[in-house]
Amino acid sequence: MRITHCVILTLLFNLSFGQVFKNDSIINTFTNNLTKNGIDTILIYEAAYVGGLGPIVLLENDSCYFAVGEPQYSYIFWKENNQDYVSKLVTYDCYNYEAITYDSDDIWDFYYNNKARLKTEKILAPSYVEEGDTLMVYIDHYSYSQIRFMDRRSTFEYEINEFYFQDSISDRVNLNYMRNMKTMRRKLQNIIDEQILYIEDKQLIKKK
Numbered sequence: 573m574r575i576t577h578c579v580i581l582t583l584l585f586n587l588s589f590g591q592v593f594k595n596d597s598i599i600n601t602f603t604n605n606l607t608k609n610g611i612d613t614i615l616i617y618e619a620a621y622v623g624g625l626g627p628i629v630l631l632e633n634d635s636c637y638f639a640v641g642e643p644q645y646s647y648i649f650w651k652e653n654n655q656d657y658v659s660k661l662v663t664y665d666c667y668n669y670e671a672i673t674y675d676s677d678d679i680w681d682f683y684y685n686n687k688a689r690l691k692t693e694k695i696l697a698p699s700y701v702e703e704g705d706t707l708m709v710y711i712d713h714y715s716y717s718q719i720r721f722m723d724r725r726s727t728f729e730y731e732i733n734e735f736y737f738q739d740s741i742s743d744r745v746n747l748n749y750m751r752n753m754k755t756m757r758r759k760l761q762n763i764i765d766e767q768i769l770y771i772e773d774k775q776l777i778k779k780k
Contacts (some may be wrong), residue, residue, distance in 0.1 A: 612724040615649040668766040686756045700744035
C-alpha cells in the first residue's frame with residue numbers, strides 16, 4: 573500500500589495561517605482612506621520572503637526606519653469612476669509615492685472572469701515518490717506573494733508560495749508542478765507581476 577508522508581521543515585503556524593502583509597499597517601491606512609471616499613474595488617499585492625532578517629536603522633527622533641537591504645514594497649490597484657489607478661507603499665523608507673492612472677483591465681478582467689475557480693482551487697505542496705512512498709515537503713524559508721481583492725460584496729485573499737512551483741525536489745520530479753503551474757491563481761499572479769514589472773521598468777510611479 574502506498575503511504576503519503578509529510579517531510580516537515582517548517583513551523584506549524586506557517587502551514588495553518590500563512591502570512592500577513594508585511595506592510596499591513598500602512599496598507600490598512602491607505603485602503604481605509606480609499607473606502608471612506610467610496611472606492612470599493614481594490615487589489616493589494618505584496619511579494620516578500622519568509623526567514624530573512626536584517627538590522628533596523630532608526631533615524632533622528634525615530635520618525636522613520638528602514639531595513640538594510642531591499643525595502644518591502646506593496647502595490648495598490650483600484651478602480652474609481654471607471655478609471656484605473658495604482659500606487660506603491662513602502663515601510664522601510666521615508667517617501668510617499670504618487671497615485672497614477674494606469675490601465676489594469678488585464679488584471680480585473682481575469683479576476684472577475686475566473687473568480688469562482690480562483691476561490692475554490694488549491695495549490696498543492698511539492699511531493700515526490702521515494703521507495704514507493706509519496707513524500708510531501710515544506711520549508712521555512714521561501715519567497716511568496718500575498719494577493720487580496722476587495723469589492724463591495726466580498727474580500728478574497730490568497731498566498732503564492734514560490735517553493736510550490738519547483739519542478740524538482742531533491743533531484744526528484746515534483747508530482748504537483750504541472751498542476752500548480754496551470755492554476756488560475758498562478759496565472760493571475762503572473763499577470764500582476766508583468767504589470768508591476770512594466771511599471772517599475774518605465775518608472776511610472778514617482779516619489780512625492
